[in-house]
Amino acid sequence: MNITFSWQGFAIASAIFAAMTAILGKIGVANINTNLATLIRTIVILMVTMAIVTARSEWQKPTGSTWIGWTCLIASGVTTGLSWLCYFRALQMGPVSVVAPIDKLSVALVMIAGWILLGEPMTIKGVVGGGLVVLGSLILLF
Structure with a gap:
């Protein structure tokens, strides 16, 4: 079976899995140390x-990347781990219906970084959508 998604399809799948992650994570960290939960x-x-890479025969020697690429991948791993540690702790302490949307402030931060650091186009649709994400998160936070 060969399923082909556009970037939009993968983005929607990511959102669905992220929602499942929040609910399952909230239940999972109820009675366990959040750092241990993150390790698990x-x-x-x-x-x-590893199973996906093996099933798709995608094991290969990593070539063609620069030191900047490697540094960014390593830094991304560090920031992912820190994000997960904070997220699980927040889930343990607060309601998932508020923690998860506040966590999604990352959407607006990524949009801003994309515009400033990556030179992506700033559109009125992006500004309004990002602003609504921030507004929604602030309403839930306060």
Whole structure:
């Protein structure tokens, strides 16, 4: 079975999995140390990713990347881990219906970084949509 998604399809799938992650994570961290929960989650992600790479025969020597690319991938791993640690702790302490939307302030931050750092086009649709994300998160936060 060969399923082909556009970037939009993958983005929607990501949102669905992220929603499931929040609910399952909230239940999962109810009676466990959040740092240990993050470690367990990370091991599972490693195993699933290795299985996918193996199933798709995508193991290869990583070539063609620059030191900047490697540095960014490593930094991305560090920031992902820190994000997960904070997210699970927030889920343990607060309601998932508020924690998850506030976590999505990252959407607006990524939009701003895309415009400033990556030179992506700033559109009125992007500004309004990002502003609504921020407004919604602030309403939930306060």
